[in-house]
Amino acid sequence: MAATATIDNATKIISVSSDCLPAPVNFGTFPNDNNPNTIVEHDWDHSFLYRGGTFGITRVFDDNQYTHDGFIRSITISTNDLTLFTNNQIDEGDHLLFVFSDGLKKKFLYKGTTFTSLSGECWLATDQRLDLIMETQESTPVTGTYEYYDQRNGRGDTPLGAIGVSGNGVMIFNPSAGSGLNPPSGFSWVAAGESTFVDTGEDSCGGHPQQQGMYHYHDPHFLDCWKSGSSMASYNDYYGATQYNGNNIRHPDGHSKMIGIAFDGFPIYGPYGYGTPFDNLSGTRPMRTSYRVKDTEAPGRPDYGNTTDNPPAGTLMEDWEYVEGVGDLDIHNGRFTITPEYPSGTYAYFLTVDDTNTDLAEFPFIIGNKTRETINAPSDNGSNPVQQGGGGGGGEQGPPPTLSFTLQPANVTVNANETATFTVTKLVSPEDGPVTYQWYRSTDGGFAFAAVTGATTNTYSVTALSYMTGYKYRCRIAGPIGAPQPASNSPLDSNAATLTVTGAGGGGSTANRFDSTSSTFDSTAQTYDGT
Template identity: 25%
Template structure:
């Protein structure tokens, strides 16, 4: 074979190899494209020949991977019985707590009561029974894997003998037995007043029959039981359907509240719907964006403590001078006992929504209208109170409706609930301290309408509603956060608490209406990312919700906008490049020869 023939063979071999490699890359282009595609977080890419693309993204199920987990470990933390309702709280130890079902079975014809742990693995069940003896079997199960915890038996004995009272301590059932034991011990202990005290019934005082109902009191250093008793709309409670009075239809909205506790935290999960008839107002009537169920979850301290750290950002509460953590100017600042959020004083553009409602301020950037109880619906169907909220304890008389609750003037609002008594609790602040209605005790223990200590500044102050007011100590009854320390019916030894206010000490607007800062420490920095400007993906921004904050990219797993994907078809493999180099080398060698 001469040199030309040998050269031809080399060229044919190298050229054929290059063509074969290029063709192989082209044949696999679809596979490479699929591998380069990404799904949303929590999804995986799978083949689907029925679709044009040939693939689809589906939710990732970790149980498609062959693995098993240990059975769930169930713990019961507290059992509280008031004689009718039984609240059981606890926790579950499992790798996937959101897949666990906790069941409480009372036996007989009653259906089991079920719940699921929250993200902190805590759970709460509310059951109803008036029986003298109640036996509750509680289990936790992973239904998909068919694994079960050991069953925990909770025994509640409401019989009246002293021996029975001693056995009830195992279920932490102190509150439930206190009233029953008074009557049950009358005949046995008539001549043995010294042993009566063993039941801990301080309200008995040796008398056989009480003179009237007594106010239950609580420990201000552990608010868990108090909030379990105060919050409405919990499982097992009587929940009545309510109507949005803005619409022409008769609707059946139902509130929902779930409370779980651990040693330090109280978690409150609600759907944000009220337990009274309400008005969505303009968002509904003009934009068809009416009140609808939400998915709220808040965490507050179980044992509130005063904030003594100082050096806080004072942007939203300049009068506090950094001594206390500011509440949000816009959005949630507290939680009503029906699970509806309390909002700060400002409206969407930043003006004073409540002052606008009563003609003390003219909102010129967007129309604002508050409905009954100084509440309305915001964007996305989020119902909330801006002030007042005392209709939580007001009930229409025969022939009246919720629209008869008088909000015509700030002075008229307090008269809706003026009955000569201290107002009941209407909500809880994010620091765990209670919020009471408009009526409270002054320094002489007189029942008075509580007045705020804020007044309008003189002159122009700009558009921000908060900047319009200055705090004047002693102008009203309350401090810079709109609260004070003192006794309440539930805490006779005193507790720091806030009040709803409609007027200040001079009879003008009662800014900030609920609260402006937190006298106690909060957990706000522990959830939602704290100071992280990119926190809230999937809740406040993300696909289907809204754009990300500036500088936060596209969220978890997303690509930056300036990154361009380059197709693998435009890039040669190392083998192809090697063949091309060999061909070029052969050509150079041929030329030199």
């Protein structure tokens, strides 16, 4: 079967089915001298929110205006906005992407309250102003609007076990061997790549099974087998239809194709991206990792050496650190960029290899020590029990999210034949995400509510007729969509808002009360709420 996937374009929920076997790509012999496990078929079906073509969760400060004067674009910060900085939801060292109304997309490194005049950096100049340093100067102040994307949901450590799925249905794991293979106490071996000091029995395609037999990848070496004999090209037209100098895992312009999807919803690409993130004419090259081996040993680590008791630098997970600016990619091993699939832009992960010898994989290989958004992995994710030959342990699922309304529907008074509009705004805590909406109407003062057909956004508008005075409207939200678990209080109903219709107007006859041309009464969806 390998893998299949379908996506609901309305909700952006992608549903993936796989048997976790690498077909049509070959795999090695298991068990072998360094891996005692047998490959076992693991059938699973999993649905999650697909974020390809997005930069994450769209945000604005309370005042979404900017003023560009000189080399600075200034943004007003309200007292409410300031708490995002003081509570470290926006933290020093974070990357903030701003998408401006003039079409510019630009990433800024937040420097806290430290003054900066370097283009591509920003700082909190006062408690009321965030200054973004630009490359271009405006001699006369220019204003506009913006939206931004931050890293507040990217603080959690990348979990063990499956963190994504590759294009042939094989699970993608992080770089760690967990507690397997007897590392020094309190540390974990790097499971794969040229820096590994332990042999996990990895085959020539870069894969191996864990204790329960789930075959998986840790690093980019599987691409060699994908290209060999054009196996993936014959399996999927996405790979077979185009190629770059004989490489069917790259687009004709040299940019890598997608090789999988992370379980936080973002696409994963091969090693090659554009030289400049938002310029598809800037050439392509391997994306450089921003992880480096620490100059000195981590606290409690045995001295760097060349034995199991004193393993070489870079062979333990704790030997590596993210260093801002030394590579193309962020702490998550991704970046904001355009790609052939997403010419308007997306956030994407990239496989990392040595830029002078692309046969050598470079840490963290696929996804960094922290994911961009929260991982929503299938229940059979290979993380428990501890795995032989790569990965182990696995984190516990956190508490369920909660839903709330930050804006309740307000009572509306309109003249007959005018449009009445009701609006809600929701909040999902602690991590925002999409929800479903359904509006309900009561014609009897709030005793019974019926679903309004087609009213499935956060705003509902209706033409008010005179007999509708006293009708009540409320909205039900459910979700978050694609989250590992629903909110503890899902579904949640808003307060009921009352419609008052004044003046004479059409539709005064009660004979028209349930006329579908003005409103829909759906008794099959009717519920009774004595409250």
